[in-house]
Amino acid sequence: MSVNQKPEKLYIQTFRQIRGYITSKQLQPGDQLPTEQALCAELGVSRNVLREAIKSMELMGMVSASPGRGTVIQPFNLDFIMQNVLFFRVGEDDQRVREMFDIRRMLEMSYMRQAFYALTKDDVILLRRLAGNIRQEFEKTGWFTAADREFHMSLFRPLGNTILNSLLDAIWMVDEDFQLELKRSHLESSVRKHEAIVEALEQYDFFAFAKAMEAHFSSGKYTMAQTYEEY
Amino acid sequence: MSVNQKPEKLYIQTFRQIRGYITSKQLQPGDQLPTEQALCAELGVSRNVLREAIKSMELMGMVSASPGRGTVIQPFNLDFIMQNVLFFRVGEDDQRVREMFDIRRMLEMSYMRQAFYALTKDDVILLRRLAGNIRQEFEKTGWFTAADREFHMSLFRPLGNTILNSLLDAIWMVDEDFQLELKRSHLESSVRKHEAIVEALEQYDFFAFAKAMEAHFSSGKYTMAQTYEEY
DNA sequence: AAATATTTGTCCGTATGTATC
DNA sequence: TGATACATACGGACAAATATT
Numbered sequence: 001m002s003v004n005q006k007p008e009k010l011y012i013q014t015f016r017q018i019r020g021y022i023t024s025k026q027l028q029p030g031d032q033l034p035t036e037q038a039l040c041a042e043l044g045v046s047r048n049v050l051r052e053a054i055k056s057m058e059l060m061g062m063v064s065a066s067p068g069r070g071t072v073i074q075p076f077n078l079d080f081i082m083q084n085v086l087f088f089r090v091g092e093d094d095q096r097v098r099e100m101f102d103i104r105r106m107l108e109m110s111y112m113r114q115a116f117y118a119l120t121k122d123d124v125i126l127l128r129r130l131a132g133n134i135r136q137e138f139e140k141t142g143w144f145t146a147a148d149r150e151f152h153m154s155l156f157r158p159l160g161n162t163i164l165n166s167l168l169d170a171i172w173m174v175d176e177d178f179q180l181e182l183k184r185s186h187l188e189s190s191v192r193k194h195e196a197i198v199e200a201l202e203q204y205d206f207f208a209f210a211k212a213m214e215a216h217f218s219s220g221k222y223t224m225a226q227t228y229e230e231y
Numbered sequence: 232m233s234v235n236q237k238p239e240k241l242y243i244q245t246f247r248q249i250r251g252y253i254t255s256k257q258l259q260p261g262d263q264l265p266t267e268q269a270l271c272a273e274l275g276v277s278r279n280v281l282r283e284a285i286k287s288m289e290l291m292g293m294v295s296a297s298p299g300r301g302t303v304i305q306p307f308n309l310d311f312i313m314q315n316v317l318f319f320r321v322g323e324d325d326q327r328v329r330e331m332f333d334i335r336r337m338l339e340m341s342y343m344r345q346a347f348y349a350l351t352k353d354d355v356i357l358l359r360r361l362a363g364n365i366r367q368e369f370e371k372t373g374w375f376t377a378a379d380r381e382f383h384m385s386l387f388r389p390l391g392n393t394i395l396n397s398l399l400d401a402i403w404m405v406d407e408d409f410q411l412e413l414k415r416s417h418l419e420s421s422v423r424k425h426e427a428i429v430e431a432l433e434q435y436d437f438f439a440f441a442k443a444m445e446a447h448f449s450s451g452k453y454t455m456a457q458t459y460e461e462y
Numbered sequence: 463a464a465a466t467a468t469t470t471g472t473c474c475g476t477a478t479g480t481a482t483c
Numbered sequence: 484t485g486a487t488a489c490a491t492a493c494g495g496a497c498a499a500a501t502a503t504t
Contacts, residue, residue, distance in 0.1 A: 010492070011286055035469060046493045048279060051470090055242055055283040056290040067470040068501025076327060084250065085291050099394040106341035107334070163330040167398075241472070266489065277473045282490090298490035299481030 014045055015053040022073065029075035033063060036071075059084075078163065082170035097174060104171045105217045111156060111164065112213050116206050118158045124201045126154055131198045138191050149175070151194060190216070245276055245284040253293075253304060260306035264294060267302075307397065328405060335402045336448045342387060342395060343444050347437050349389045355432045357385055362429045366422050375422070382425060421447070 007013075018039070027033075033054075034042070040050050054071060057063045061080040065071040119127075130151040137144040149172045157165060193216040200208035249270070258264075264285075265273070271281050285302060288294045296302040350358075361382040368375040380403045388396060424447040431439035 009490095012290065015290060037469085048282070048494090049492065051279070052283055052286040053290075056287040059243065059246055059284075059287040060291065065470065066501070067499060068468060070469060070501095081291075085293065096394060099392050102392075103338070103394055103398070106338060110337035110341055161330050161333070162327060163334060167334070240470095268489085279474090280472065296490065297481080298479065299488070301481095301489065 010045060011049045011052040011056075014043060014049055015056060017043055018053055018057065027073050029073050031073045033071040033073070076162065078166040079169060082166050083173055100171050100174055104168060104175075107164065107168065108152070108156070109213060109217065111159060111161070112210060113206070115156050115159055116201070116209055118160075119155075119201060120158065123154065123158050124198070127151065127201060128198050130154060131194045134194050135191050138187060142187070144187070144191070145175070148190075148194075155197075241276060242280045242283040242287075245274060245280055246287055248274055249284055249288065258304050260304050262304045264302040264304065331402045331405055335399060338395065338399065339383070339387070340444065340448065342390060342392070343441060344437070346387050346390050347432070347440055349391075350386075350432060351389065354385065354389050355429070358382065358432060359429050361385060362425045365425050369418060369422050373418070375418070379421075379425075386428075 018033070021027075022033075033039070036047055036050055036054070039054075040047050043050065054063065054065065058065055058071075059080065061074055061077045063071050064074050130147060133147040134144045134151060137147045153165070153168065153172070156168060159165075193212065196212040197209065197216060200206075200212050249264070252258075253264075264270070267278060267281055267285070270285075271278055274281065285294065285296065289296055289302075292305055292308045294302050295305050361378060364378040365375045365382060368378045384396070384399065384403070387399060390396075424443065427443040428440065428447065431437075431443050
């Protein structure tokens with residue numbers, strides 16, 4: 001009796017082959033993939049199978065396709081993976097959501113030092129304006145999810161850490177569905193705390209900045225674990 | 232002039248809808264998805280479009296399909312993604328890899344305090360054994376990737392933070408493909424540093440534990456940014 | 463600016479192999 | 484063994500979006 005090596009399904013083989021095509025030809029972001037017709041002929045598969053492989057790549061953010069234009073290699077980006085795979089089941093229960101928020105807090109507190117020194121004057125000006133947006137949005141709607149997100153993302157974007165940005169972005173995406181439970185008093189003080197962060201940045205005072213960041217996280221919803229401390 | 236809202240492509244909508252179906256019905260690993268035919272009818276799309284969505288999920292490891300049996304939800308697993316998306320793209324420039332290692336370092340340093348107090352006596356005994364495995368594997372093969380991973384995962388698993396575990400797991404997966412460039416001298420001292428971590432745990436000395444963790448990360452490959460410091 | 467070609471998007475039908483009862 | 488349900492795979496056809504002439 002011989003070993004029954006079950007061959008991999010065709011669309012998975014095809015996925016690998018296309019991937020191999022990209023790496024072996026060293027295709028860069030912006031480069032074109034051959035047309036579906038050409039790839040079908042080259043790989044000897046039907047158009048359906050080929051599409052199942054390519055659409056998978058598209059949904060993972062590896063390529064982007066549009067009619068008349070073709071299929072184009074995309075730059076490195078983990079956003080889709082983070083949102084749809086890594087944090088796939090998070091929305092289901094509150095414990096996971098709190099874990100995510102806690103991880104965000106830890107990451108922001110860990111990277112705040114690097115962020116502080118990476119921020120340019122223009123970045124600080126932008127942050128001042130975004131803090132204004134938070135206040136504005138709060139006074140207008142009693143809410144400020146979008147502005148809050150933009151503020152925090154802008155704080156860490158200058159670091160240029162792609163993975164970190166993707167991670168924070170994915171967590172914020174979940175956040176937007178869960179922020180509804182906040183109390184108004186927390187929101188009010190939170191508006192002020194964002195302004196305190198900007199003030200510290202404007203004065204180029206890292207210690208004040210760190211204190212303001214900690215204060216920001218130790219309020220309201222960010223209360224899963226103890227706050228940041230030195231050991 | 233009205234806003235030109237371009238509708239998303241059907242197979243992307245469908246992907247989301249199926250994902251929504253899984254979460255809203257709270258389907259667990261092992262549960263069945265409806266048949267292709269049934270889903271086509273329910274979502275009002277053709278079989279091809281539906282398959283492009285489902286095959287994407289299969290390639291991401293979210294479900295598994297086979298003829299005669301149907302489509303089944305899979306437990307959380309990033310293997311395929313890591314192998315076929317991350318690693319493949321990461322190779323373009325190892326900046327991404329360094330970013331991931333750095334994030335791991337930050338997370339481990341952030342959570343070490345909670346981990347320290349969450350560890351039971353049995354956990355420490357396990358860690359002692361795993362440190363032994365590291366030495367053993369190193370002396371036998373000159374290498375210890377698997378044992379290293381197991382050690383670190385066991386350090387933080389007792390925390391019970393699902394998201395954190397997933398994240399660390401994902402980063403380790405990339406690590407295993409990239410650790411090949413380490414120098415032997417670093418490896419030797421790294422073996423000792425793992426043992427130092429366990430010794431601190433056995434003596435229930437948080438300060439020594441923290442120092443050992445920092446020392447561990449400040450050596451060899453973990454040199455992207457400055458080491459952990461209080462502010 | 464308009465017509466035409468190219469390329470992907472979407473649908474349908476059919477045959478085959480596999481798992482289950 | 485046979486019958487049924489299901490995913491796998493192929494092919495053709497037309498629509499829609501984009502690029503080209």
